[in-house]
Amino acid sequence: MEWEVGLIQWIQTNLSSAGGLAGLFSFIGSETGLLLLVMTVMFCWRKKAGQKLLLIVSALNIWLPMIKSIVLRPRPYMEHPDRVKALVLKETEARDVVTQGYSFPSMHSASVPALYFTLAKEVKKKWLWILAALLTVLVGVSRFVVGEHYPTDVLAGWILGFAAIGVFALMDRYVHNEWLYYLILLVSALPGLFYVRTNDFYTSLGCLIGAAVTIPFERRFVDFQDTRKIPAMILRLTGALLSYFVINSLLKIPFDKQFLAEASLAALLVRTARYAINIILVMGVYPKIFPLFERIGHK
Numbered sequence: 001m002e003w004e005v006g007l008i009q010w011i012q013t014n015l016s017s018a019g020g021l022a023g024l025f026s027f028i029g030s031e032t033g034l035l036l037l038v039m040t041v042m043f044c045w046r047k048k049a050g051q052k053l054l055l056i057v058s059a060l061n062i063w064l065p066m067i068k069s070i071v072l073r074p075r076p077y078m079e080h081p082d083r084v085k086a087l088v089l090k091e092t093e094a095r096d097v098v099t100q101g102y103s104f105p106s107m108h109s110a111s112v113p114a115l116y117f118t119l120a121k122e123v124k125k126k127w128l129w130i131l132a133a134l135l136t137v138l139v140g141v142s143r144f145v146v147g148e149h150y151p152t153d154v155l156a157g158w159i160l161g162f163a164a165i166g167v168f169a170l171m172d173r174y175v176h177n178e179w180l181y182y183l184i185l186l187v188s189a190l191p192g193l194f195y196v197r198t199n200d201f202y203t204s205l206g207c208l209i210g211a212a213v214t215i216p217f218e219r220r221f222v223d224f225q226d227t228r229k230i231p232a233m234i235l236r237l238t239g240a241l242l243s244y245f246v247i248n249s250l251l252k253i254p255f256d257k258q259f260l261a262e263a264s265l266a267a268l269l270v271r272t273a274r275y276a277i278n279i280i281l282v283m284g285v286y287p288k289i290f291p292l293f294e295r296i297g298h299k
Contacts, residue, residue, distance in 0.1 A: 008151075009080075026139065053115050057115055059204075059208060064160065068103070068104060069195055076150055107157065109155075116136065136161075140157065205275075214279055243282050
């Protein structure tokens with residue numbers, strides 16, 4: 001709608017200094033920002049809460065690209081290049097629909113409330129409820145400030161983020177068989193295989209498959225314990241992040257770069273496999289060494 005384009009153009013013209021700050025808030029809702037939150041909660045606070053966040057963000061970011069690929073709304077900077085700029089993207093990245101996906105609804109705007117309000121419910125601290133509300137608003141607004149979404153994309157993202165919390169609350173209440181729980185989530189992704197051809201869907205599908213394998217595997221064969229030791233927390237999180245990015249790079253080596261950049265189903269399924277393997281190794285196998293970190297500081 002015209003008013004949306006006009007609003008984005010006015011903000012980018014008159015509040016140009018807000019671009020850098022908006023980019024920071026956009027990072028919070030990005031793949032890396034969400035991964036950092038999940039790993040921090042899982043390895044530095046409470047394992048089960050982190051696993052729950054992993055399931056929620058993976059499922060939500062499967063469902064939203066399925067909606068995006070039905071609506072097919074181009075991003076503002078794609079549809080109005082003379083009026084809206086992509087402030088945090090390179091020109092080559094901005095024009096790649098496979099990489100960036102479509103505009104409606106905003107995944108950042110949905111993911112942040114889904115994760116942070118779920119975390120606030122787990123922690124039961126007033127300050128975290130306030131932080132969740134602030135981040136929900138700031139991350140959402142940042143998405144149209146940087147030119148990647150229309151305001152209505154953000155509004156829809158907020159609604160769907162809270163809807164996802166409700167869906168998982170119902171599943172937690174009525175679905176008590178663990179494998180049935182995972183099966184329902186995985187089956188919900190099946191329609192997307194027939195028509196979605198963007199990276200976000202296949203990335204999240206890999207994360208969901210990885211989570212469905214990792215959680216029971218870790219409980220049976222690893223069963224790492226929560227820690228309150230600061231050195232152990234730092235080592236756990238640092239090692240997890242390094243492992244994630246190293247494994248991700250290594251898994252790309254057998255494939256041609258051009259193939260990986262394609263929108264073919266074969267290339268996208270390879271992406272799914274890469275992320276599934278990475279999640280299994282980092283969140284299921286890597287914690288096996290956590291007892292070594294607990295010994296630091298002991299004679």
